[in-house]
Amino acid sequence: MAKMAASMVGSGEDAFRKIFKFYKRRNPPPDLSDVLDFSKAVPSDTVVLAELDPAAVSDVEAARVGLKPVRDWRAFGLQGYPGFIFISNPFLLGCQPFWVRQCLKTYPQKPNICNLDMHMSPSDTEDIWGKSIHALSCPPSGKREPQTLLEKLRWVTLGYHYNWDTKMYSANHYTPFPADLHLLSSQIAAACGFPGFKAEAGILNYYRPNSSLGIHVDESELDHSRPLLSFSFGQSAVFLLGGTVRQDPPTAMYMHSGDVMVMSGQSRLLYHAVPCIIPPPQEHTTLDMAGCSLASSLQDSTVMEQVSKQDWTVCSRYIQSSRVNMTVRQVLGPGQSLPETPACHERTDEDQTVGCHDRESGKRKRSSGCDSVDTIET
Ligand code: OGA
Numbered sequence: 369m370a371k372m373a374a375s376m377v378g379s380g381e382d383a384f385r386k387i388f389k390f391y392k393r394r395n396p397p398p399d400l401s402d403v404l405d406f407s408k409a410v411p412s413d414t415v416v417l418a419e420l421d422p423a424a425v426s427d428v429e430a431a432r433v434g435l436k437p438v439r440d441w442r443a444f445g446l447q448g449y450p451g452f453i454f455i456s457n458p459f460l461l462g463c464q465p466f467w468v469r470q471c472l473k474t475y476p477q478k479p480n481i482c483n484l485d486m487h488m489s490p491s492d493t494e495d496i497w498g499k500s501i502h503a504l505s506c507p508p509s510g511k512r513e514p515q516t517l518l519e520k521l522r523w524v525t526l527g528y529h530y531n532w533d534t535k536m537y538s539a540n541h542y543t544p545f546p547a548d549l550h551l552l553s554s555q556i557a558a559a560c561g562f563p564g565f566k567a568e569a570g571i572l573n574y575y576r577p578n579s580s581l582g583i584h585v586d587e588s589e590l591d592h593s594r595p596l597l598s599f600s601f602g603q604s605a606v607f608l609l610g611g612t613v614r615q616d617p618p619t620a621m622y623m624h625s626g627d628v629m630v631m632s633g634q635s636r637l638l639y640h641a642v643p644c645i646i647p648p649p650q651e652h653t654t655l656d657m658a659g660c661s662l663a664s665s666l667q668d669s670t671v672m673e674q675v676s677k678q679d680w681t682v683c684s685r686y687i688q689s690s691r692v693n694m695t696v697r698q699v700l701g702p703g704q705s706l707p708e709t710p711a712c713h714e715r716t717d718e719d720q721t722v723g724c725h726d727r728e729s730g731k732r733k734r735s736s737g738c739d740s741v742d743t744i745e746t
């Protein structure tokens with residue numbers, strides 16, 4: 369990648385933008401041969417094995433959230449990106465479906481907030497799953513059918529709800545963070561050397577076939593010494609990890625279903641983006657999803673419930689063309705607190721039509737329930 373990047377961009381240029389556009393192009397599709405694939409990675413000059421702390425999470429604790437024993441995880445670092453850890457699908461076979469179902473059925477529910485709430489009434493967004501499953505359970509008719517609410521979902525926020533317009537969190541814009549996702553996140557963080565991680569804010573991103581996520585840095589959290597975790601499910605994606613300035617050419621890597629990324633240390637504040645999603649390689653396809661039954665020995669101690677056959681029919685149909693990403697953040701360090709947002713500055717219906725454009729790019733951004741993001745853009 370570094371080779372290609374160097375040959376593509378001159379010094380002083382916005383190298384990130386150029387490479388983002390290269391991978392976002394549809395016609396003709398981009399050459400993906402330089403995209404790093406950690407699922408096939410062997411240690412080299414650029415890819416190094418990451419040291420984990422297997423003692424930080426017991427095998428039983430890991431299994432409760434659907435993870436393999438830490439000693440069996442394949443975790444990598446990248447030369448030149450200190451603090452970046454890529455864990456190649458650490459989930460136990462058959463355990464991803466539970467998390468997919470949480471993303472599609474459970475987490476979009478109130479009191480969590482989603483893009484559809486920006487322009488629809490609470491009663492209309494109350495049961496996104498229930499209002500969508502009929503259409504998604506029937507085989508496609510071949511005719512153009514109206515999109516279901518589930519297919520219109522672009523983001524959900526959890527915990528401290530990110531405000532897309534102010535790019536801030538606030539003390540009084542908070543609902544309880546899901547306990548199961550907190551447990552999953554704290555175990556990943558602990559294994560990566562961050563005991564005591566508190567999952568306080570989550571942004572879930574829903575990518576349809578032509579969606580992309582614009583170039584950005586996640587800096588709204590107050591404590592940047594805590595890692596940012598990212599979980600990928602469904603279709604694969606190209607992820608671009610850049611530097612501290614847009615002139616730094618990014619490294620392109622695949623994120624496949626089940627992959628977990630940890631951005632910590634110096635990599636916590638690097639530019640990154642998702643220019644495109646792509647079908648997973650043949651050898652990955654649905655294998656990990658095949659069994660949505662949990663080993664019975666696990667069922668007592670796990671936080672995961674069995675995914676019913678009906679639920680899995682809908683989830684598997686959705687992820688056949690889509691990707692779901694969960695990012696989990698600790699917002700506050702010891703002793704820190706967030707400001708309150710005065711009620712008069714909270715979003716009103718009128719606010720939603722303004723501020724819908726990204727000043728920098730002129731494009732519509734993730735805020736305001738537009739179809740696109742800071743952006744999932746479609
Ligand atoms: C984010 C983000 C990456 C992804 O939500 O901040 O960078 O893979 N997501 O969706």
Ligand code: MN
Binds near residue numbers: 584585586640
């Ligand atoms: Mn991000």
